Amino acid sequence: MAEKADREKPVEIEADNAEVDDKTKTTVFKGQVVITQGTLVIRGDKVTMHDDGKGRQAATALGNPATFRQKRDGVDEYIEGRGQRMDYDSQRQMIQLRDNAEIRRGGDWARGQLIEYNSDNGTYRVVGDTQRNEGAPAGSGGRVRAVIQPRTAPPSPQTK
16 A cells, blocks of 8 residues: 555745746646656656546646556555556546557566556556457556565464
8 A cells, every 4th residue: 555644744845937827726847847746756748637626636647658556555665557548636646648558566576458446445456458359568558467476475483
């Protein structure tokens, strides 16, 4: 699960320029955009943010690739993801990565056309694009590809 304290932190944004539309509550940031909220860092070439006025914020990041990185709650480990497009919903704590999407946690990783990561419960779903050619490499179409590292069992207590 993602670092819970991140939700209470302010959102800090850096970009080359920004266009604000108060009427639609939309802001478009362009040029090496970096969004930080606690341990969550989102990067993209262009990020469009929407605010519904009730505390819910959504953002769409485009990049080559757009990326995110966030510390997992209670462990010294990060989860990282990337895709050509990333959609973030603050209320649902959901990040969707699209097109050449990849997610990494520790030594494990997965690739596909769409990845949905729920930072609230630490789960993710990876979807391939089986409508493309069967021989397409993972991440650019075709099937999902993943690598899961072996887990070592904790040592059992010795009895004397």
